[in-house]
Amino acid sequence: MRCSRRPVSRRVVAAVWTDRPLLLYTSVLLTVLHILPVDIVSGSAGDFNFPIDSDSLYEGDKCGLPGTRTGICRKAALCPHGIRSNGARCEFSGNDPVVCCPDTTQSTGDTTSNRITIRIAKQECERFSSGSTHLTDHVSGRRLEADRGEFPFMSLVVFGGENSEGTRCGASLIAPRFLLTAAHCFRDASPAKVYLGIILPNDAEKDEYLVRQLHTHEEYRSRRNDIALLELEKDVVFKRDVSPVCLNTDVSEIGPTVNLTVMGWGSDGNGMRADKLWKAVVNEIPLDQCKQMYRSANLSVSITDDQLCALGEIWQDEYTDACEGDSGGPLVMRVRQKFYIVGVVSTGAPCGGQIPGLYTRVTRYLDWIEQRVWGGSQS
Known part of the structure; x- marks a missing residue:
């Protein structure tokens, strides 16, 4: 993960609402009354x-x-x-x-x-809280070490087979037996197991679960429909450092003012692989602007509504971004002490540049996820 290092003292919007709910509720409501x-x-x-x-x-x-x-x-x-x-x-x-x-x-x-009709993903979110026991303020434009238990849904995928050497991907626990990740992680290697509750890739304090089945999107083609589910052999035991993340079910635009957090064990852009879990803050880039940025860089990448673009702040000519090895990991926002996964790390231009990273947009695949994880929507 390539990240800049200039701290900015601003908080995620949702956290500000938590601090001053009555003031903001009243001011925004007065604006609505006016119109x-x-x-x-x-x-x-x-x-x-x-x-x-x-x-x-x-x-x-x-x-x-x-x-x-x-x-x-x-x-x-x-x-x-x-x-x-x-x-x-x-x-x-x-x-x-x-x-x-x-x-x-x-x-x-x-x-x-x-x-x-109420989405089952929303019901499950209420059943299994994804609130962290170690919530800290997000610092934009800076690479930070994640605290143990800060992201209890974050998982490291361990691969099997001859082609597994050097392969590293993340995944997000979304249900007792399912994790959400990126399909492209498994083009050359098969998932064998996942580690939960870890900070270090070789952490002794880890919960290890075998993968029973890989569910890749049926229409996955290179950068299109880059989403997959890992089904485990048995249910995960939830505890302080291990619990699922909520799926974002709000189809409205997130907007560039909301801080999003990406995390992983990927490289720093110079080929140096992370020896611990890192986090960084990025912001959504509107799709039209993102497409133009790719065109201006002469990158022939087809960007669709099924994707989300995001990029962090610049520091010393380098931008905060996900990088190689972060694939499959989550892009989350925090609302009222809960994390919601809005995207899955997919692809992009070489990290550290001014071209936004591409993420699979979770809300576009809710039906697909719910059908396989919970058997469909409930009302």
């Missing part, structure tokens, strides 16, 4: 009030309204009936407040077809 139609703002008191339930719900979740009615958590600006009083509190989506909005599809007849 809402007059007929909504001037509605009756019962049609426009702050929700008071403290349970955390997210955009798309089913929520409760006064009486026996239910609603759906939607962005406030998109809710035609305003913010209902006594409804469940819905959390932010990016910078937008989310409110409990009446479900206009409900009827007094058969409601089976109107049932709100």
Whole structure:
């Protein structure tokens, strides 16, 4: 992993919200009130009030309204009936407040077809918390050693066979028996086992699990659909330093202002392989801008909506980036003390340059992941 070394004292946006939730909730909400139609703002008191339930719900979740009615958590600006009083509190989506909005599809007849579908990935996220016991502030533009237990979902893939020498890839624990990784890691070698709960590649304090089966995306072609699952022989035992990461289910753009963390045991760009787990902060680069950067560098790489571009800050003419050996590892964001995996390290130009790295965008493969890990979506 090639990283710059100039520290910047800024925190991930989600962490700032945790420090000052009421102030930001109010200021952003006032902005929304300003842009809402007059007929909504001037509605009756019962049609426009702050929700008071403290349970955390997210955009798309089913929520409760006064009486026996239910609603759906939607962005406030998109809710035609305003913010209902006594409804469940819905959390932010990016910078937008989310409110409990009446479900206009409900009827007094058969409601089976109107049932709100909640992704099983979101349900599993609530069941298995990915909160770290060693959360630290992210420092942008700097390569840092990861603390033990800071990323309890991070795994090192161990390969078998004659072609395994020198091969190194990461993977992310997402369920008791499944890890998410990159398909290209297994073009020349097969996964034999994974190490969890480690900092050093040869760490004596490790949990070792054998790989039962490799599930590569059926339409994987070079840089396209570069995603795979590792199915283990037995369930992982969760503990302080070993627990799964949540899958990001929010399909909206992350944006360049949100700090993302990439980690791995890859090289530093000069061919020096890491002897411990390193982390670095990068930011999303809009796809249009990313495509233009590749074209300007005369790199004939087809970049699609299934991918995400990210790059960190510059220091001494070198940029923070994932590098060789980091493949398959996670790109995560932290929201309310939980990590969400938004991308899988895939490919890119030589690391350390000004060309963003390419990651497989997790939200584009949720159906594929859920079907193989949990047997499909639930409602």
